[in-house]
Amino acid sequence: xxxxxxxxxxxxxxxxxxxxxxxxxxxxxxxxxxxxxxxxxxxxxxxxxxxxxxxxxxxxxxxxxxxxxxxxxxxxxxxxxxxxxxxxxxxxxxxxxxxxxxxxxxxxxxxxxxxxxxxxxxxxxxxxxxxxxxxxxxxxxxxxxxxxxxxxxxxxxxxxxxxxxxxxxxxxxxxxxxxxxxxxxxxxxxxxxxxxxxxxxxxxxxxxxxxxxxxxxxxxxxxxxxxxxxxxxxxxxxxxxxxx
Ligand code: IPE
Ligand code: IPE
Ligand code: MG
Numbered sequence: 001x002x003x004x005x006x007x008x009x010x011x012x013x014x015x016x017x018x019x020x021x022x023x024x025x026x027x028x029x030x031x032x033x034x035x036x037x038x039x040x041x042x043x044x045x046x047x048x049x050x051x052x053x054x055x056x057x058x059x060x061x062x063x064x065x066x067x068x069x070x071x072x073x074x075x076x077x078x079x080x081x082x083x084x085x086x087x088x089x090x091x092x093x094x095x096x097x098x099x100x101x102x103x104x105x106x107x108x109x110x111x112x113x114x115x116x117x118x119x120x121x122x123x124x125x126x127x128x129x130x131x132x133x134x135x136x137x138x139x140x141x142x143x144x145x146x147x148x149x150x151x152x153x154x155x156x157x158x159x160x161x162x163x164x165x166x167x168x169x170x171x172x173x174x175x176x177x178x179x180x181x182x183x184x185x186x187x188x189x190x191x192x193x194x195x196x197x198x199x200x201x202x203x204x205x206x207x208x209x210x211x212x213x214x215x216x217x218x219x220x221x222x223x224x225x226x227x228x229x230x231x232x233x234x235x236x237x238x239x240x241x242x243x244x
Pocket of ligand 1: 026
């Protein structure tokens with residue numbers, strides 16, 4: 001039985017977040033430079049987006065470029081920016097009824113990259129299937145800091161009372177406020193860390209780490225992660241008896 005057949009289509013995670021890691025090491029393994037790895041990684045994005053849409057996942061959030069990644073060598077950063085423009089394939093999104101959205105400090109990206117990304121957001125906005133979200137110039141600590149700043153301004157203006165602030169208010173001030181928290185977070189490439197990704201939202205997310213470098217992470221590996229997720233019992237602090 002293949003992984004796809006083993007998956008219970010009635011218990012598909014609503015939101016899957018992915019830390020797409022390992023492009024550089026994959027390129028090195030193939031005797032190529034890092035940007036070759038990023039190019040190969042962009043192809044994997046399309047494969048996984050199509051597979052996720054097919055399985056009925058509602059939100060797929062891909063960690064594409066972190067705030068910390070701005071500190072990489074400038075030629076790698078420029079190669080990644082160009083790749084963003086080159087590799088957006090609207091026809092794949094239209095064919096699969098995928099809407100495209102962004103989180104992060106998008107205004108930090110070069111203007112031509114912003115224009116290309118927002119054109120795709122607009123073009124796919126009416127699609128009703130899966131929402132594919134790219135996290136760009138994103139860091140969770142930036143996002144939480146920004147939310148705190150916005151809430152403090154509202155307090156100062158007398159629009160909200162400090163004593164009334166609850167978890168939902170904080171969540172509603174995050175850039176991810178339009179989606180539920182991730183049910184499953186996948187990190188490829190062998191590192192066991194979150195690297196400043198969706199820290200607030202992953203409070204109760206199931207974590208899945210694998211060694212495979214992102215360019216080699218194909219539909220079968222993705223299905224394996226979904227299947228693994230479905231074997232777990234999510235207890236949210238309760239006992240097994242309470243949730244079963
Ligand atoms: C992930 O792959 C892509 C980005 C962070 C932009 P890496 O470029 O981090 O690849 P490794 O971790 O060096 O192999
Ligand atoms: C995390 O990968 C960021 C993205 C995948 C976009 P990194 O390769 O930047 O993470 P660290 O530096 O190894 O933690
Ligand atoms: Mg990395």
